[in-house]
Amino acid sequence: MYGVFLVCLIVFSIGLYRHLRSLGIGAAGGATFRDHGAARRSAREGLKEVTRRTARLVGFALLQRRVLRRRYSGWTHLTIFWGFVVLSLGSLTIMVDSYVLQPLGILLSRDLGFRIFQMSLDVFGLTLLGGVALAIHRRVWIKPEHTRPDRRTLVILCVLLGMVVSGFVLEGLRIRLEGSSEPWAFAGNTVAALIALASPSPASGMALYKVLWWSHAVVAFGLIAAVPYSPLRHILTSPLNILVSSGHLSGAMTTPFSLVEVMQSGRFDVKVGADSIDDLGWKERLALNACADFGGCQDVCPAHAAGTPLSPMQLVEDLRRVSDTSTGNGAGSRDLLNGAVSEDTIWSCTLCGACTQSCPTLVDPMGYIVQLRRGLVGKNRLGRERTGVLANLSYSRNPYGSSGAGRERLAAELGIPTLDQHRDVDLLYWVGCAATFDPRARAIATATVKILNAAGLRCAVIGRDDSCCGDPARRIGEEGLFQELASRNIETISRYGINKVLTHCAHCFNTFRNEYPEFGAQFEVAHHGALIRDLIESGAIDPSRPASEPMTLHDSCYVGRFNGGVEHPRAVLQSIPQAALTEMPRSGERAFCCGAGGANYWYEVPRREKTSTLRLREAEATGARVLVTECPFCLKMFEDAIGSPGDTPPMKVRDIAEVVAEALGEDRET
Amino acid sequence: MSDGRPLTIAVCIKVSPNTAQLRADSRTGAPRLDDVPYRIGTFDENALEEATRLKEQHGGKVFAISLTAGAPPQELILRALAMGADEAYVIEDPTAEHADSLATARILSAGLKKLEGWDLILCGEGSLDAYNRQAGPRLAEALEIPVLTHATLVEARGESLVVHRALEDRTVIVEAALPLLLTVGQEINEPRFPTVLQIMGASRKPTVKWALSDLGFREGETAAAMSGVKTLEVYAPREERRRVSLPGDSVEEMAAELARTLFEQGLVKVE
Numbered sequence: 001m002y003g004v005f006l007v008c009l010i011v012f013s014i015g016l017y018r019h020l021r022s023l024g025i026g027a028a029g030g031a032t033f034r035d036h037g038a039a040r041r042s043a044r045e046g047l048k049e050v051t052r053r054t055a056r057l058v059g060f061a062l063l064q065r066r067v068l069r070r071r072y073s074g075w076t077h078l079t080i081f082w083g084f085v086v087l088s089l090g091s092l093t094i095m096v097d098s099y100v101l102q103p104l105g106i107l108l109s110r111d112l113g114f115r116i117f118q119m120s121l122d123v124f125g126l127t128l129l130g131g132v133a134l135a136i137h138r139r140v141w142i143k144p145e146h147t148r149p150d151r152r153t154l155v156i157l158c159v160l161l162g163m164v165v166s167g168f169v170l171e172g173l174r175i176r177l178e179g180s181s182e183p184w185a186f187a188g189n190t191v192a193a194l195i196a197l198a199s200p201s202p203a204s205g206m207a208l209y210k211v212l213w214w215s216h217a218v219v220a221f222g223l224i225a226a227v228p229y230s231p232l233r234h235i236l237t238s239p240l241n242i243l244v245s246s247g248h249l250s251g252a253m254t255t256p257f258s259l260v261e262v263m264q265s266g267r268f269d270v271k272v273g274a275d276s277i278d279d280l281g282w283k284e285r286l287a288l289n290a291c292a293d294f295g296g297c298q299d300v301c302p303a304h305a306a307g308t309p310l311s312p313m314q315l316v317e318d319l320r321r322v323s324d325t326s327t328g329n330g331a332g333s334r335d336l337l338n339g340a341v342s343e344d345t346i347w348s349c350t351l352c353g354a355c356t357q358s359c360p361t362l363v364d365p366m367g368y369i370v371q372l373r374r375g376l377v378g379k380n381r382l383g384r385e386r387t388g389v390l391a392n393l394s395y396s397r398n399p400y401g402s403s404g405a406g407r408e409r410l411a412a413e414l415g416i417p418t419l420d421q422h423r424d425v426d427l428l429y430w431v432g433c434a435a436t437f438d439p440r441a442r443a444i445a446t447a448t449v450k451i452l453n454a455a456g457l458r459c460a461v462i463g464r465d466d467s468c469c470g471d472p473a474r475r476i477g478e479e480g481l482f483q484e485l486a487s488r489n490i491e492t493i494s495r496y497g498i499n500k501v502l503t504h505c506a507h508c509f510n511t512f513r514n515e516y517p518e519f520g521a522q523f524e525v526a527h528h529g530a531l532i533r534d535l536i537e538s539g540a541i542d543p544s545r546p547a548s549e550p551m552t553l554h555d556s557c558y559v560g561r562f563n564g565g566v567e568h569p570r571a572v573l574q575s576i577p578q579a580a581l582t583e584m585p586r587s588g589e590r591a592f593c594c595g596a597g598g599a600n601y602w603y604e605v606p607r608r609e610k611t612s613t614l615r616l617r618e619a620e621a622t623g624a625r626v627l628v629t630e631c632p633f634c635l636k637m638f639e640d641a642i643g644s645p646g647d648t649p650p651m652k653v654r655d656i657a658e659v660v661a662e663a664l665g666e667d668r669e670t
Numbered sequence: 671m672s673d674g675r676p677l678t679i680a681v682c683i684k685v686s687p688n689t690a691q692l693r694a695d696s697r698t699g700a701p702r703l704d705d706v707p708y709r710i711g712t713f714d715e716n717a718l719e720e721a722t723r724l725k726e727q728h729g730g731k732v733f734a735i736s737l738t739a740g741a742p743p744q745e746l747i748l749r750a751l752a753m754g755a756d757e758a759y760v761i762e763d764p765t766a767e768h769a770d771s772l773a774t775a776r777i778l779s780a781g782l783k784k785l786e787g788w789d790l791i792l793c794g795e796g797s798l799d800a801y802n803r804q805a806g807p808r809l810a811e812a813l814e815i816p817v818l819t820h821a822t823l824v825e826a827r828g829e830s831l832v833v834h835r836a837l838e839d840r841t842v843i844v845e846a847a848l849p850l851l852l853t854v855g856q857e858i859n860e861p862r863f864p865t866v867l868q869i870m871g872a873s874r875k876p877t878v879k880w881a882l883s884d885l886g887f888r889e890g891e892t893a894a895a896m897s898g899v900k901t902l903e904v905y906a907p908r909e910e911r912r913r914v915s916l917p918g919d920s921v922e923e924m925a926a927e928l929a930r931t932l933f934e935q936g937l938v939k940v941e
Contacts, residue, residue, distance in 0.1 A: 259866065268871030380862035387863040394863075395688055395709050403691045480866025 008221035015228025019237075019289060022323050023282040056247055056362070061239040066360035070296065073144075076134040080160070083128025087167070090121045091220065115184035122171075122187040129164045132157055150293070153231050159219060166216045173209045177202065234292035238361035241290030244283055245362040249353050251514035251562035253370055253474055259483040272479060273374020276334045277322045280371065288320040290361045297355035297365050302593040302615075307608025308348035312355035312365035315341060319368060337375055346372045347386070348605045351475055351598030352557040357590075369598075373477030382476070385603035390478055397467035397485065398433040399602055406437050407466045413442075414449050418463035419496045427526075428498040429459040430512070432505040433468050434632035440639065441632035444504050447661035448528050452502075454664055455540035459502065465492050471507040472599040474515070483519065486511075490521045504528040504657060506556035506631035507597075510563060527559055529630050529656050533568040536575045536660075543663030546578040549652070551659070552624035553581065554615065554638070555591035556631040564589065569630055569656055576663045582622040592618065596633040612641035619651060626652045628659055674826020676729035677848075679721040680788045681755065682778055682809070683714040683736045685746050686799040699905035708743050710750060713794025715861035716854045720824060721792050722754025723859065728826050733785060735759045737777050737893070739766035751872035752864035758877040759785065761885065765894035771804035773896035778805070779812035780885035790831070791851040795820065803853075810851035818844065821852040 059065045064081060068074040097108060108114065136157050138144070172191025175182055182189060200208070227233055257270045274280055280288075297312035298304050304311045322340045325332035333339070349369040356364045376382065382390065392401035410431060411418045419428065429448070434441035452459050467485055474482035493501065501523050503509050512525040535541045551573060559565040566588040573581050586592040595611025616638055619627045629635040638653040654662075688709040693702050710718075721732045734755035736747070740762060747758050761781050763769075769777070782788065791813070793806035803819075810817035822841070823834035831850060835842045836857060864872075882891065916931065918924035932938040 257867075262867065263870065268867055268874075270867060272865075272867065377863075377865055380864065380868075382863055384860050387860060390863045395707060396691055401690055403693055405693045478863075478865055480870075484866055 004218055005221055008225040011225040012227060015225075015233075016236075019228055019233070022289075022326070023285045053243055053247070057239060057242050060242045060360060060362060064360065066296065066358060067294065069358070070294075070299075072134070072142075073138060073294075076131050076138065079127045079131030080135060081131075083124045083131055083164075084160070086120060086124035087128060087164075090117070090124075093117070118182065118185040118188075122185055125164055125167060126187060128160070129168075132161045132164065136161065150231065153293075156223075156226075156230060156232060159223065163216065163219060163223075166212055170209065170212050170216060173205060173212070177205055177209060231293065233289060234361065237286060237290040238292055241287050242362050245287060245290075245364065247362050249357050249562065251510045251558065252518070253515065254367070255518060256374065256479055259480055259487070272378050273376070273477060274368075274371040275337045275375035275379060277319070277326050277336060278334055279336075279375065280319075280323075280368075284367070284371075285323050287361075287363045288316055288323050291316045291320065291359075291363050292361055293317070294360055296358040296360060297363075300354040300358050300590075300592075302350055302352060302354070302595060302611040303348040303605075303607075305592075305614055306595065306611040308605050309342055309345045310348035315345065315365055315368060316363060336372060337379065337381070341372060343376065343381065343383070344605055346376060347383075347600075347603065348607070349598050350557075350593045350595055350600045350611070352593035353561050354557075354590075354593065357561060370475075370477065373475075374479065375477075377477040383603070386476055386599070389472055389599065389602040390476060390481060393468055393470075393473050393478075393481060393485065397488075398437060399468060399472050400433060400437045402437045404464055407462075408464045410436050410466070411461050411463055414445055414461065416449055417460045419460045419498070420463065422458075422460050423496060425458045425460045427457065427459050427500040427502045428493065428496070428523075429461050430469075430501050430503040430505075430508055430525075431461055431466070432503060432508045432632070434505060434636070436466065438632070438636065440636060444632055444635070444655040444657055447655065447657040448502075448504055450661045450664065451532060451535065451541060451657060455535045457535075457540075462492060462496075467492075469505075469508040469511045470515075471511045472602060474511075475597070475599045486516055486519045486521075490516060490519055493521070493523055499523045501525045502528060502531055504630075504632065504655065506558035507633065510558035513563065527563075527565060527568075527630070529559065529569040529572060530565060532657065532660055533572045533575075536572060541660075541664060543576045543660050545576075545663045545665045547576045547580070547659075547663065549625035550580040550582060550623060551626040551628050552584055552619050552622045553587065553628045553656075554584070554594065554619065554630075554634055555588055556629070556634050557591065557593050557597055559630050560591050561589050569628070572656060572660060573628060576659070580624075582624050584618045584622055586618065594629075594631075594634040594637040596631075596637045601633050601637070610637075610641055612637040616641045616651065624651070625649075626654055626659070628654055628656050630656050673828060674724070674728040675828065676731075677724055677789045677826060678731045678733070678787050679724060679790045679792060680733045680735055680782055680785065681714070681717045681721045681750075682791065682793045682805070683718065683734050683750055684711045684794070684797045684799075684805075685709070685736060685738055685743065686711055686797055689798055694906035699908055701904055701906070708746060709798070710746055711794050711796075711798035712861075713796060713798075713853075713855055715753070715794075716856055716858050717792035717794050717852075718750060718753045718755060719859045719861040720821075720852075720854055721790075722862075724790075724824065724826060725754065730789075731756050733757050733759060733788070735761070735778060735781055735785070737761045737763065737766050737769065737774055737781075740764055745869065747877055748869045748872040749864055751875045751877070752868040753862060756875060758875070759880065760877060761880045761882070763882050763893045765892040768897060768900070769893035770897040770899040771800075771802050771808050772898055773893045774805045775808035775812050776896055777882065777885065777887075777893060778809050780887065781880060782809075782813060784880075784885055789848045789850075791815075791849070793851065793853045795853045795855040806851060806853035813849075813851070815849045815851055816846050817851045817853070818846060819853045821854050822857045824852065824858070 064074070064078050067077050101108065139154055139157070168187055168191050171185060171188030172195050175185065175188050175192035176195045227235060256272045262268060262270060271279065293313060295313050301310065301312050318341050319336065322334065322336060326334040346369060349366065351366055351369065353366055356366045389399050392399050396402060416429065431445050435445035467489060469489065470482040470485035473485060499522070501512060503512065503525060509525060509527045512521065536543065553569055553573060555566055570581065573579050592615050593611060594615055627638055629638065635653050635655055642650045685708050687703060687706045692706050694700065695702050718734065724730070725732050732755045734750040738760055747760060751758055759781060761777055763777070782791065791809065793809065796803035797805070807817050807819065818833050818835060820835045820837060821833045822836040825832040830845050830847045832843065832845050833852065835844065914931070916924055916927045918927055
């Protein structure tokens, strides 16, 4: 008995050691990433952090909040989880009782506590039995798309089934052989009664008991030994990852270096991003092991839905394979960018964050994409289109590559001053590249200015010194160029002493709000939807002309999911008389990306269908005639997806500012 | 695979006004050069990329050489180094912007003679601003080496190169002995995009600055003085829009109105 246990323990330990090795702990290289943004925490904040992480462990591991988002498999997993936990603890207690306490002469009383213990073992045993049966049914008969036909998982489920069944038989046999009556162990009692029907001889009963007992114990120890080598490893890694991962979806990407520091130190050979598994830090590699192939990430991934080569689950699996096979004897390649993950996979991601938001074990697939993109950029592997975007940003400070003439004309065309002409303003209107250079997006700015004028707000634009906020550069993975643009913009805005910035672009908004503060920005930024809501609430504007057609709202990832701005656009639309707002199935913080994020607006990837087309269909299914957007890039994506008008009038796509401006009625501009 | 040996390659680059950013003065039509950003010519970037590619394949060394008026934007020289050049040679002449192809070729050839040791010279097919497409062939003439223009594929083979030239209606494959000068266009490759960190890091690579006197030119022998062709004026044709708006209640009505207007004004004719 002890021998078998010892062998299993050794096998388990070897597996665990290999995993620790594969995390890069104790090996050369290791973590190269640090988050410059993470400030040192005070003791008080430290305590808060501990509380937060504990709460997360309870919510995500013990209560399985995100797992339960999927009904069938969620409840299946929850029952298996709790059945497994309680039975394991119960078995451990019995083991300690039989092999440690009783030999030492310590006898536990068989009072009420013991009876409850017996009963809960039976309850959770039945729970586990039900969960395992449902899980086998799901894998063998239902076979959902996100579930991998993984034999190992099925084998484990069958082993668990055998364990529970044999456990009940053992209990029943014991009760029968001892001739006792244990009404609290109701399931065991029932089995005992069934055995009694067969009325086996005490000798054969005893023999069966011994065989079953030994196989039950050996298989149990075998399961423990198998943990590090099988999908069961997530029992250890997932809770650990929930505890150590940063855990929240952040609108700010990590900052791999500070350009200012690099320039001051003269050490330009900073390793940025990941091209080898060694470039991932131990937390990132632990997270690879924490993935339990749940597939929630894949369900919500717009790139996967569009039929691009990307599946966040597959990505994590591919990286894990490199992590697993690159340590120890006969190690495989540590390279990530020559075969392990394809370039098309990496560029297919829209960085919408839905995967990271959905992961029950707090793995961050989007984070790996960012690291891999930075790795590709460092190796100058960008391809023609992305090289073009970065060259445009580098030479023209806008992704379109247009000349600065457009920026100079902007103020006059919008009918508002530049800051050079008029500094005494309520806010700076950061028009952004889209509305400066794209005629369709320009209409958003025109509508916004109409609203600002109606409210009597004085605003100005920067003009010729305007430049891209840097979102596409950062999201393609050219961190240096992003920081150059960010510093330049922050310098420009502070030069004018501006402390309030308005933008109608979800990307400018997110970058200003979440990423610029790290580089010294001190101004406040408002998304136009939020400002319009405030103007309506304060009575500064009154959209009184009734809406003529039913609407549905597409939440931008960088307003809704990343910044929680889901109520204000709805409040704005509902303030319009007779507004009929229907929600799409995926809305608010769980909206489905338009396909433009992560700089995808600027290049094509191989795919079956446009993400924007999928979303447009979802919008059309609501019966709405107007699809309201809150970002020029979402708007452009949908208008492009509509294509040429057919027999039925196509859906209209309107920015929220356009909808409000129209509801304001006749031009009240002076 | 080709059996090339390590090559020493000189790449001629011209730093010129970024024509994509160039605006014409609304009154005179003359380009407003006062605030236009500069960049390396796009074809010169192709030349740099091809040189770097050959170096990565066969080993060797890449020099970038440039004739500039006064101090060029340092960032652009660093960019050339970040794209793969190992050393940069900058010939400074305040009158360089008045240089014609002849003067450019004479000055660059003096620099390349001083450099020595190169096997191959790569030039962009034409400059971004003037696009005369003469400097490359004239430079080969001055150096008395063969020249192949419109190279679209280059393979090193021992002491010679096999070069594909895509001409209007045919592709010609030729073999030419080194040393040799090639001019390339955008068909040959996709120039890499150097990151900001790589550009900054390139400041560690050497940049050598020469005045014309360092290359043996006498006083008064400036780019402007050596140029046979003087540019008198450059201006953009004036665009005027009529800004006609055609009213109508339906698409059909507006389309009919548009067609009628186009016919009336003689912009569309039925033959």
